[in-house]
Amino acid sequence: xxxxxxxxxxxxxxxxxxxxxxxxxxxxxxxxxxxxxxxxxxxxxxxxxxxxxxxxxxxxxxxxxxxxxxxxxxxxxxxxxxxxxxxxxxxxxxxxxxxxxxxxxxxxxxxxx
Amino acid sequence: xxxxxxxxxxxxxxxxxxxxxxxxxxxxxxxxxxxxxxxxxxxxxxxxxxxxxxxxxxxxxxxxxxxxxxxxxxxxxxxxxxxxxxxxxxxxxxxxxxxxxxxxxxxxxxxxxx
Numbered sequence: 001x002x003x004x005x006x007x008x009x010x011x012x013x014x015x016x017x018x019x020x021x022x023x024x025x026x027x028x029x030x031x032x033x034x035x036x037x038x039x040x041x042x043x044x045x046x047x048x049x050x051x052x053x054x055x056x057x058x059x060x061x062x063x064x065x066x067x068x069x070x071x072x073x074x075x076x077x078x079x080x081x082x083x084x085x086x087x088x089x090x091x092x093x094x095x096x097x098x099x100x101x102x103x104x105x106x107x108x109x110x111x112x113x
Numbered sequence: 114x115x116x117x118x119x120x121x122x123x124x125x126x127x128x129x130x131x132x133x134x135x136x137x138x139x140x141x142x143x144x145x146x147x148x149x150x151x152x153x154x155x156x157x158x159x160x161x162x163x164x165x166x167x168x169x170x171x172x173x174x175x176x177x178x179x180x181x182x183x184x185x186x187x188x189x190x191x192x193x194x195x196x197x198x199x200x201x202x203x204x205x206x207x208x209x210x211x212x213x214x215x216x217x218x219x220x221x222x223x224x225x226x227x
Contacts (some may be wrong), residue, residue: 004156033214041219043119045216091157098213099206
């Protein structure tokens with residue numbers, strides 16, 4: 001299919017481990033967003049890219065969170081020294097241009113033990 | 114800052130019942146308003162949207178009207194089906210902002226009984 005894909009779909013990490021979550025946006029989509037969804041809550045904005053430029057990272061909860069999109073396509077969200085409170089579903093969304101409809105991926109469910 | 118408040122759930126209805134899910138918002142600027150739906154085992158999908166006051170968004174029998182005077186965007190459907198069972202999220206984005214990041218409500222689970 002031509003939708004947004006994310007990998008892995010599920011990730012279990014021990015507290016203190018580093019994790020990397022991948023997002024493949026729809027081909028040609030300029031804008032890419034990361035959201036964090038805690039259990040029973042709505043998604044919350046983490047960061048935004050326009051092509052390879054990270055233009056807004058105001059939602060990243062701490063300096064342990066880092067995102068990149070080096071070639072303006074695939075994006076990786078990295079969490080260092082994971083904590084239990086990082087357990088959540090991490091959603092990626094892409095849109096053709098800045099104010100167009102956002103298409104969401106299936107998410108990566110991260111569980112930190 | 115921006116925020117979205119949804120009515121508490123879950124909601125359980127019988128097939129063909131009338132559905133209303135309340136949503137109110139707080140925003141600076143001139144937001145666009147959205148309803149997203151998440152069916153079991155699937156990702157978030159846009160259900161409908163409205164970009165300015167008094168606009169009505171509609172899709173799959175669902176409707177919502179952008180009410181600036183009451184800062185609301187309630188979702189309605191005249192006759193629900195079992196296949197409408199899902200989690201529904203109200204959201205907004207500030208189209209005058211630096212980017213179109215979405216602010217979501219908590220979501221509400223709808224279960225429709227045959």
